[in-house]
Amino acid sequence: xxxxxxxxxxxxxxxxxxxxxxxxxxxxxxxxxxxxxxxxxxxxxxxxxxxxxxxxxxxxxxxxxxxxxxxxxxxxxxxxxxxxxxxxxxxxxxxxxxxxxxxxxxxxxxxxxx
Amino acid sequence: xxxxxxxxxxxxxxxxxxxxxxxxxxxxxxxxxxxxxxxxxxxxxxxxxxxxxxxxxxxxxxxxxxxxxxxxxxxxxxxxxxxxxxxxxxxxxxxxxxxxxxxxxxxxxxxxxxxxxxxx
Numbered sequence: 001x002x003x004x005x006x007x008x009x010x011x012x013x014x015x016x017x018x019x020x021x022x023x024x025x026x027x028x029x030x031x032x033x034x035x036x037x038x039x040x041x042x043x044x045x046x047x048x049x050x051x052x053x054x055x056x057x058x059x060x061x062x063x064x065x066x067x068x069x070x071x072x073x074x075x076x077x078x079x080x081x082x083x084x085x086x087x088x089x090x091x092x093x094x095x096x097x098x099x100x101x102x103x104x105x106x107x108x109x110x111x112x113x114x
Numbered sequence: 115x116x117x118x119x120x121x122x123x124x125x126x127x128x129x130x131x132x133x134x135x136x137x138x139x140x141x142x143x144x145x146x147x148x149x150x151x152x153x154x155x156x157x158x159x160x161x162x163x164x165x166x167x168x169x170x171x172x173x174x175x176x177x178x179x180x181x182x183x184x185x186x187x188x189x190x191x192x193x194x195x196x197x198x199x200x201x202x203x204x205x206x207x208x209x210x211x212x213x214x215x216x217x218x219x220x221x222x223x224x225x226x227x228x229x230x231x232x233x234x
Contacts, residue, residue: 004156036225043118043205043225044157089156093221101170102147102223104156 002027006090006105013080013112021075021108023064023090031094033057033066033073034102038087047075047088080112116140118226120206126232132194135229139187139208145169147223148181148191149205157205163189164211196233203228 007022025033035047035057048057053068062077073090090105119138127133139146144165149157160179162170166186174181178197183189193200207223 041227043227044207045225046222049222091156101159101162104158106154106156 002031002092002094002103004090004092004103004105006088006108009087009107009109011108011110013110015082015112015114016079017112019075019077019080019084019110021088021090021110023073023075023105025071025073025090025092027071027092027094029094031092033064034091034093035062035064035073035075036089036091036104038089038107040086044089080110082112082114085110085112118206118208118224120204120226120229122229123227124230124232126234127196129198129233130195132192133196133231134190134192135204135206135231137189137191137206137226139189139206140224143208143210143224144186145209145211145221146183146189147207147209148189149207151203151205151228153202160191193231196231198233201231201233203230 003026005024032051034049036044037047038044048059050057050066053066056063056065064073064075066073087107087109089107091102093102121136125133146163148160150160151157160174161181163183166183179193181191205225205228207225209221209223
């Protein structure tokens with residue numbers, strides 16, 4: 001069935017460092033891919049998405065490219081800020097068990113220090 | 115625009131007790147979702163409504179969980195009786211529709227802050 005695997009956290013970085021959070025997926029067909037972010041005490045927010053191969057999603061300085069050949073959707077940011085500290089979830093939307101549903105990875109906690 | 119509202123934010127109960135969670139989606143959103151997020155895991159879909167009808171409840175433990183969306187707006191999720199393994203955050207989300215076709219972004223899900231349930 002469909003699944004998403006993310007790198008384990010926590011990821012700890014200094015401010016202005018480069019960020020990569022790896023995400024790979026297993027899916028039949030052509031899923032859409034997403035990154036959600038969960039700030040402390042808040043609900044999940046959509047960060048970016050890509051709906052077909054080679055699409056690049058971007059928002060707030062974050063970006064991720066839908067790579068069908070490597071079944072990956074890695075999240076990157078060139079210079080992180082303390083305010084980026086949060087839990088990041090990779091997800092795919094595709095047909096699972098006959099239903100078009102959103103499947104999440106386990107999440108990666110990012111901590112950015114000044 | 116108001117976001118997805120959930121209440122209560124926190125709940126502590128003894129095992130075998132009952133509990134109910136409430137969700138009010140974004141106005142005009144036809145599709146409503148309930149997710150369970152166990153600590154250290156990603157959210158898992160429990161049930162999806164389209165207006166007041168159930169679209170997918172394949173992962174809802176129906177012997178103890180129930181949900182309704184009688185008027186196609188707000189929704190209630192109930193657990194009766196609760197077990198220790200039900201300790202989790204229960205997230206509600208809504209979207210304009212459940213399809214990616216038509217209006218771009220119509221199936222984008224917006225999440226509420228969640229209800230953290232602790233079963234002792």
